[in-house]
């Protein structure tokens with residue numbers, strides 16, 4: 001599946017761990033690029049509403065604008081999104097969720113929808129106290145070895161989704177949008193170079209091709225992404241989305257992975 005751009009920044013910020021923050025001293029934006037920032041789904045209902053999109057867009061503009069020029073340059077965009085991307089968790093072959101559980105259509109490949117759908121379901125059950133589901137969910141999300149396990153009853157589903165997408169992305173080493181068994185069972189994940197992807201993403205957000213992303217362009221891009229998420233949600237569930245509530249987080253696509 002091809003998507004043009006996304007809240008990649010949300011993903012990167014949510015699941016990028018480690019090094020120095022680029023953000024300034026603003027409390028709301030400090031750590032945006034390296035992980036500590038607050039999530040898009042502020043009220044934690046599992047949906048991302050237009051109000052949350054707007055707030056998120058504003059916050060990401062301030063956070064990514066390292067030189068405080070009022071807009072985001074290409075370098076600022078790419079560098080922020082890449083923070084923490086070179087560090088990956090180890091995986092043990094004997095301790096993976098059985099790939100048969102993930103490959104719902106049994107075609108021998110794990111698609112991103114299959115991966116995310118299963119991770120989402122397990123995390124939801126985990127939040128209700130199912131400890132087996134919690135173990136599965138723990139193994140499907142991106143988490144560094146020294147990072148504490150996620151508490152699924154308190155971690156927002158959005159974070160589960162973005163961490164699952166991150167895991168899928170780093171596993172899908174040939175970036176064809178599906179995991180072969182070799183890709184799924186890999187024990188050491190390689191750093192991936194996503195400069196080209198981030199540059200394309202920047203281009204799609206920079207609507208007037210000025211090589212600078214303004215707050216308006218950011219909001220517009222995120223709003224368009226929310227619109228696509230609602231369309232995906234409607235196509236998948238057959239139910240009309242309430243525009244004020246937005247789409248469930250799981251329908252927000254992530255261009256690196258799918």
Ligand SMILES: [Ca+2]
Nearest residue numbers: 065069071073
């Ligand atoms: Ca700037």
Ligand SMILES: [Ca+2]
Nearest residue numbers: 103105107109
């Ligand atoms: Ca499949």
Ligand SMILES: [Ca+2]
Nearest residue numbers: 172176178179
């Ligand atoms: Ca693949």
Ligand SMILES: [Ca+2]
Nearest residue numbers: 206210212213
């Ligand atoms: Ca522009």
